[in-house]
Amino acid sequence: MNIPNFLSLLRIILVPAIVIFLIQDEYARALIAFSIAGLTDALDGTLARLLNKQTELGAFLDPLADKTLLSTSFISLSIFGLIPSWLTVIVISRDLIILIGIITLSMMSVTYEIKPVFVSKITTALQIATVFLALFFKIFSFPMINYDLIKIISWMTASFTIISGLVYIFKGIKFLNHTA
Numbered sequence: 362m363n364i365p366n367f368l369s370l371l372r373i374i375l376v377p378a379i380v381i382f383l384i385q386d387e388y389a390r391a392l393i394a395f396s397i398a399g400l401t402d403a404l405d406g407t408l409a410r411l412l413n414k415q416t417e418l419g420a421f422l423d424p425l426a427d428k429t430l431l432s433t434s435f436i437s438l439s440i441f442g443l444i445p446s447w448l449t450v451i452v453i454s455r456d457l458i459i460l461i462g463i464i465t466l467s468m469m470s471v472t473y474e475i476k477p478v479f480v481s482k483i484t485t486a487l488q489i490a491t492v493f494l495a496l497f498f499k500i501f502s503f504p505m506i507n508y509d510l511i512k513i514i515s516w517m518t519a520s521f522t523i524i525s526g527l528v529y530i531f532k533g534i535k536f537l538n539h540t541a
Contacts, residue, residue, distance in 0.1 A: 365409035368401040369422035375401075376433050383437050392496040398430050399489045424475075427485060428456055434492045443495040448515045452488060455526035462533040473536045484525040487518040 362370075375398040382391035405423055409415045432453055439449040466473050491514050498511065 363409075363414040363416065363419075364412070365405040365414050366416060366419045366422055368405040368408070369419060369426040372398045372401045372405075372426035373422075373429055376429050379430075380433060380437055383441060388496055388499045392493070392500060395430075395434065395492060395496060399493065402427060402430075402485070402489065420475075424477075431485070431488050431492070432456060435488070438492060438495050443499055444491060444511065445515050448491070448519055451519050451522050455522050458526055459529050462529065466533060466536055469537070469540070471536050471540050473533075478525065478528050478532075480521060480528055481525040484518070484521040487514065487521050490514060491518045 375394050379391050379394045379398070382388070382394060402423075405419070405426075409419055435444065435449040435452050438444045439446045463473075463475070491511075494514055495511060
């Protein structure tokens with residue numbers, strides 16, 4: 362277990378804590394835990410590259426940690442009315458479509474390599490920013506700014522989530538066409 366893999370594992374471990382804090386109306390603690398989790402997302406990949414510690418475990422743990430953290434956060438925050446439900450549907454649907462694509466390629470014994478595309482890195486950053494701002498504005502209330510900023514970031518996040526989902530769909534189709 363190297364440091365980058367430990368950071369991914371820590372991100373997964375923080376997910377239940379974040380949900381518990383939300384359930385208990387401890388939004389400041391949820392924000393702190395989410396911020397730590399967000400920092401581990403930035404650090405694990407960077408450290409893996411810098412320290413030359415990229416592993417198969419890390420290639421599995423990092424996206425699992427991202428999906429667990431963001432899916433759980435989006436679902437929880439939409440239940441509590443802090444982010445729009447339609448945005449949560451878009452975020453979760455994209456991840457499910459990608460997962461179905463991976464399963465389909467695997468079942469068809471298609472050789473593929475999963476490499477994050479640049480637009481998906483922007484998507485992840487926007488999704489993290491959306492959750493962060495929703496929690497931040499719940500703690501520090503500025504009603505007019507909150508509504509406008511959450512609306513803008515929600516549309517930006519939705520747009521990039523859809524675009525990155527389409528990029529992965531087209532990549533999956535390309536893999537399928539090369540085996541036909």
